[in-house]
Amino acid sequence: MNISITKTTNPKQKPDQNDLGFGQYFTDHMFIMDYTEGKGWHDPRIVPYAPLELDPSCMVLHYGQAIFEGLKAYKTSKGEILLFRPEKNMERVNSSNDRLVIPRIDVDFGVKAIKELVKVDVDWIPDAPGTSLYIRPFIIATDPYLGVRPSNTYKFIIILSPVGAYYKEGINPVKIYVESNYVRAVKGGLGYAKTVANYASSLKAQVEAKHSGYTQVLWLDGIEKKYIEEVGTMNVFFKIDGEIITPSLEGSILPGITRMSTIELLKKSGIPVTERRISIEELYAAHAAGKLDEAFGTGTAAVISPIGEFNWNENSITVNEGKIGPVASKVYETITGIQSGDMEDAFGWTQKVL
Amino acid sequence: MNISITKTTNPKQKPDQNDLGFGQYFTDHMFIMDYTEGKGWHDPRIVPYAPLELDPSCMVLHYGQAIFEGLKAYKTSKGEILLFRPEKNMERVNSSNDRLVIPRIDVDFGVKAIKELVKVDVDWIPDAPGTSLYIRPFIIATDPYLGVRPSNTYKFIIILSPVGAYYKEGINPVKIYVESNYVRAVKGGLGYAKTVANYASSLKAQVEAKHSGYTQVLWLDGIEKKYIEEVGTMNVFFKIDGEIITPSLEGSILPGITRMSTIELLKKSGIPVTERRISIEELYAAHAAGKLDEAFGTGTAAVISPIGEFNWNENSITVNEGKIGPVASKVYETITGIQSGDMEDAFGWTQKVL
Numbered sequence A, B: 001m002n003i004s005i006t007k008t009t010n011p012k013q014k015p016d017q018n019d020l021g022f023g024q025y026f027t028d029h030m031f032i033m034d035y036t037e038g039k040g041w042h043d044p045r046i047v048p049y050a051p052l053e054l055d056p057s058c059m060v061l062h063y064g065q066a067i068f069e070g071l072k073a074y075k076t077s078k079g080e081i082l083l084f085r086p087e088k089n090m091e092r093v094n095s096s097n098d099r100l101v102i103p104r105i106d107v108d109f110g111v112k113a114i115k116e117l118v119k120v121d122v123d124w125i126p127d128a129p130g131t132s133l134y135i136r137p138f139i140i141a142t143d144p145y146l147g148v149r150p151s152n153t154y155k156f157i158i159i160l161s162p163v164g165a166y167y168k169e170g171i172n173p174v175k176i177y178v179e180s181n182y183v184r185a186v187k188g189g190l191g192y193a194k195t196v197a198n199y200a201s202s203l204k205a206q207v208e209a210k211h212s213g214y215t216q217v218l219w220l221d222g223i224e225k226k227y228i229e230e231v232g233t234m235n236v237f238f239k240i241d242g243e244i245i246t247p248s249l250e251g252s253i254l255p256g257i258t259r260m261s262t263i264e265l266l267k268k269s270g271i272p273v274t275e276r277r278i279s280i281e282e283l284y285a286a287h288a289a290g291k292l293d294e295a296f297g298t299g300t301a302a303v304i305s306p307i308g309e310f311n312w313n314e315n316s317i318t319v320n321e322g323k324i325g326p327v328a329s330k331v332y333e334t335i336t337g338i339q340s341g342d343m344e345d346a347f348g349w350t351q352k353v354l
């Protein structure tokens, strides 16, 4: 399929590179492709960024049949534009699509669409250290119909947003509230899919945690409220008594691409990662025994986010004196080094756009 | 607040009353009201039905922060227009809003908005037996922003759809597939809220059940996969050994307004309803002992939907020889009688629009 390109005749003013924040500015163009039952995905096009016209009865607004992805394009010091494992995001699109009964998209074509769009808006990619171009592919159900059933029409859309450095003033470990009241997802549900429902269900817990001075919540499993799942928009890793542990993927947590990369990276450095269930009691017991050496989150937004404190049922524990530890540092430096082109990409993780 | 009215200059052709189906035709007007942080809900207006212009980064499309309701307006044989307990729907809006961190809406104002809109499109209310005007209030988060947090802006919208009779060829009991793989909702999650996430999570199970010849799935609790929750878009009732039982509201099922009305109605007729947890084993044991007299669903769409067959792990049981039972019949006739104005409304459930 050929992607048609219609350029804007009215380019926007670009925002100040030092004040980008996250997800609030959007570039001049977007990618759109339609799906119609019987016809398949068709009419891929890059067009000026503009409001979508959606019928008020449009199914996504009523039944949440929608999925999304998040990845970034980085400008290297040599001026190259790199993507980090974009095929993994497109594979996850299809895993999410299967769960939400949305038709699959060809992985290679999806990556091509991302690249073409990034090329068109290449001038929007910021180059201050730590900045990048956030890429948000998403799919929405568009039938104008109120019955509960999968839609027969969809739109696959990609939008781009220049984003600021996550750590402007150095890496500050976060304070995490262990949630024992609200549940994000449960086995048999939607937890492993990157779908709107999981974020809707997280809002209330997040607001309450913020209120109490915590950055994010750590979710426990929905069945026993015992096993550690993930944090906000990050997977979690622990170093306990020298062993690196991350919760195994059991259907209720998102299989993060940074998680996968962290596991592969550590393995290659001779540091094995154990993927298994780990309970919050075990974490607290390890801390009590002086064996909880590190805790950190992994995700596209921050790459690595060290965790300095947990609060579980009003019991607070501090990890590694509230400082980033050596494993988190090493992973952070390697992944961001590869993304920024400053380190050799021995894994073949990056794809060059330009 | 005053509701401004802008009438369409281009009214649509009305659909054939005998071929309305459900949720596929929409009237000439819609109600919209905006929310902005600091300003509250404002600018309530009735305007011509038209597409919404939504920024592609609009939060509802990414994080599913949205809720909805469903109720009906009925035309009586005397030509009056009645609503059925609309204040209960608006109360449920606020319960859903609280869970989704959406600002509340004044219940009386919400009911007034529904009435005003129905009046403007009164000519759209069909009058063939069993037909009605379906009313869909909904709220969507509209910030053009990709960070995960509650939106600062929202739209409350009401649209109307003339719908056909649910039972055109008499009441036919449905076949229900007991779902033991997928989970709709779990305690601590969103189950009790009427929010898009719960419907997104139901689609795959529903499609698979349809494939195997079943109308809908019966959800079991997400923790033990043991206790009966609800069916598709209906709550469930059983008559076992003379006792009427419906699952108690424990946070994971929708508190249906038809469920509430059924309980109140039966109570007034001297038939108590026990609200308690009931396991699928208990249901099957009751059937084996010849004591499962009736099973039926309750919901706005069909009012009562008798269940003729269950399939749980490939074990099928037939209820009441696949026919509607006396309790389901009585509830159906009373509620539809009150809605259509043919029976006296001893409960004060209806509100007159015109």
Ligand SMILES: Cc1ncc(COP(=O)(O)O)c(C=O)c1O
Pocket (backbone or CB within 6 Å): A070, A230, A231, A232, A233, A234, A235, A254, A255, A256, A257, A258, A259, A298, A299, A300, A301
């Ligand atoms: C719920 C959740 N968990 C984990 C992650 C981390 O995934 P990734 O490393 O692919 O960004 C994300 C996404 O960013 C997320 O939304």
Ligand SMILES: Cc1ncc(COP(=O)(O)O)c(C=O)c1O
Pocket (backbone or CB within 6 Å): B070, B230, B231, B232, B233, B234, B235, B254, B255, B256, B257, B258, B259, B298, B299, B300, B301
């Ligand atoms: C999941 C679910 N359960 C139950 C019901 C029944 O609720 P009500 O009787 O208020 O229509 C509905 C809605 O119609 C529903 O969507």
